[in-house]
Amino acid sequence: MSVAASGPPTAKAQTAADPKRIVIGAAAMILVGWFIGNGFLALAYYPQWFAVGLPVIDKIIQALLAMVLGIGGAVLFFYCMNIFVEGLPGRLGQFLMPYAWILPGYFTIGLLLLYPAVQTVNYSFANKDSTAYVTPIYQNFADVFADEQFTRTIGNNLLWLLIVPASTVVIGLLVAVLADRLSPKGESVSKALMFMPMAISFVGASTIWGFIYDYQSGDTQIGLLNAIVKALGGEAQSWLTIDRFALNSMLLMVIVVWLQVGYAMVLLSTAIKNVPEDTLEAARIDGASELKIFFLVVVPQMKGTIITVFVTVFIMVMKIFDIVYVMTNGNFKTNVIANMFFQELFVQRNAGKASAIVVILLVAVIPVLIYQVRHFKREEAER
Known part of the structure; x- marks a missing residue:
């Protein structure tokens, strides 16, 4: 069995x-x-x-x-x-x-x-209340590009893109280098102070800087900038209405740079500390000055971080809205694309044209996003 x-x-x-x-x-x-x-x-x-x-x-x-x-x-x-x-x-x-x-x-x-x-x-292909498509189908885009305000707005956005990302990287790098030369305690304190504005919202920062730029008719000035000008014997100015040489737009850019420098400093400071010490010693042995060492040895090894900071701020600036809306609402030739969209949608009640503006902004951002993704992939592959 x-x-x-x-x-x-x-x-x-x-x-x-x-x-x-x-x-x-x-x-x-x-x-x-x-x-x-x-x-x-x-x-x-x-x-x-x-x-x-x-x-x-x-x-x-x-x-x-x-x-x-x-x-x-x-x-x-x-x-x-x-x-x-x-x-x-x-x-x-x-x-x-x-x-x-x-x-x-x-x-x-x-x-x-x-x-x-x-x-x-x-x-973006529909009428202002999105109930039917416009004829011809591209009419909203034609209206946007024919609008003189849009042309001026594009110029303002380009100015923002030229100044803010580069200024943020340069100032952040300068602060990172200087902080790196301090004592450990001094470095921590200085970095904490520079990073603090990052905790403030764009609207909050606009309110703070609104008091700095504030103008009052008469001798009494509550704005810090005008108080300094008056103390030095000058005349108080309505700074945010001065559009000569785009001064008011650049004063708005100062707010963004102030907010973003801390972010740039933290990343760039980390990159500086990751530069191998032996490459610096080799350059000193070869007789290179500290300035040459920085630009020819340190900066090339920080290239990836510099690009990351620049592109991140670049994308943020392309969509800038809060500061312009709070400070000037786009008046005095300070308008930007995002604020123009807001005005078209919520003031003019033209959803079709507003959507066309957003699509144009989206198309402009996509190449930068693609570059950023490819850059991150290259960095990951090199590690």
């Missing part, structure tokens, strides 16, 4: 699907998604449901509920999705597990970024 050999379960038994987990996981994902979506819709359209009658408290309650819905809902959704994937047959479950964690993120990006971008392109 033979006894059948016993052994481990077959692969088929090990990888069998679990219908119960699949059904529970799928149903739970649908339920959680429905609850999160309706929760945010309720916060947006029916805030009175969560109000207690005190404006400040109401906003705090709504913010906390939004955080609970967003964070807690995401955790619960991923937990339910994990149940669903674990219930699938072994190989299929193992194959889908990484994608299960990534795809919701891609879906969110698509919903919040790609879909609005596609819709904006679509609206």
